[in-house]
Amino acid sequence: MSTESSRGDTPRTPFQNPVAGFGVTFKAMFKKRLTEQYPEQPKTTAPRFHGRHQLNRHPDGLEKCIGCELCAWACPADAIYVEGADNTDEERYSPGERYGRVYQINYARCILCGLCIEACPTRALTMTNEFELADSSRENLIYTKEQLLAGLDDDMVDTPHAMYPGTDEQDYYRGLVHGAAPDTVRQVAVSKGEEPQEAATDFGPTEPASGKVVGA
Ligand code: SF4
Ligand code: SF4
16 A cells, blocks of 8 residues: 655555655755844844834934825825924924824735835835834734834924024925034923923023034
8 A cells, every 4th residue: 555645656555645745844854043032132124124113303303294195195095194284483393394103004904015104205205124012902002103203313493493594395305404503402392381481491592503504
């Protein structure tokens, strides 16, 4: 009595079948191990890896997001929620008329496809190489604007604050603003419930910025 092999070619005896199965294991024992030593040795991602998103700033710290919601409309997983609002001279977050007042990405839904960053007209939204996004709480997987907003470089002042004197939003997109003006101070975020004295206590006058050049 003989048994057909899984390929249906050479017949095998009842004794050969279990031995053939162990043969696969035996061959694997001599191959190079591919085990990743994660998280002790995290693997370096490819430069254009699609990881956690980031909301970028202009060189003076103003936000690039204009609250247009194009990223939310482009998202196939309905993972982005945006609410725009108007800037005012007393409370300005971005160079133009509008800014993203509320911005959320739900990483329980996001498939990291990158369609949202393609849709963004201001390059406000990009993706980082950070991939450690797992969490046991659905609530924690909803990242807020504060979590997604880029940090501040030395030449930046946190929002809200005025635009660089003598510029308009076009100058920002032409790359003519290279940092905050020396006397730039953070404004009071009244829409976030801040009191004037709180802003003065917490944020105060900013350090003079050096080498900010507008024009040319
Ligand atoms: S990466 Fe894809 S799924 Fe995730 S928020 Fe952007 S468009 Fe939506
Ligand atoms: S991230 Fe870009 S596409 Fe999304 S609301 Fe802001 S400006 Fe518009």
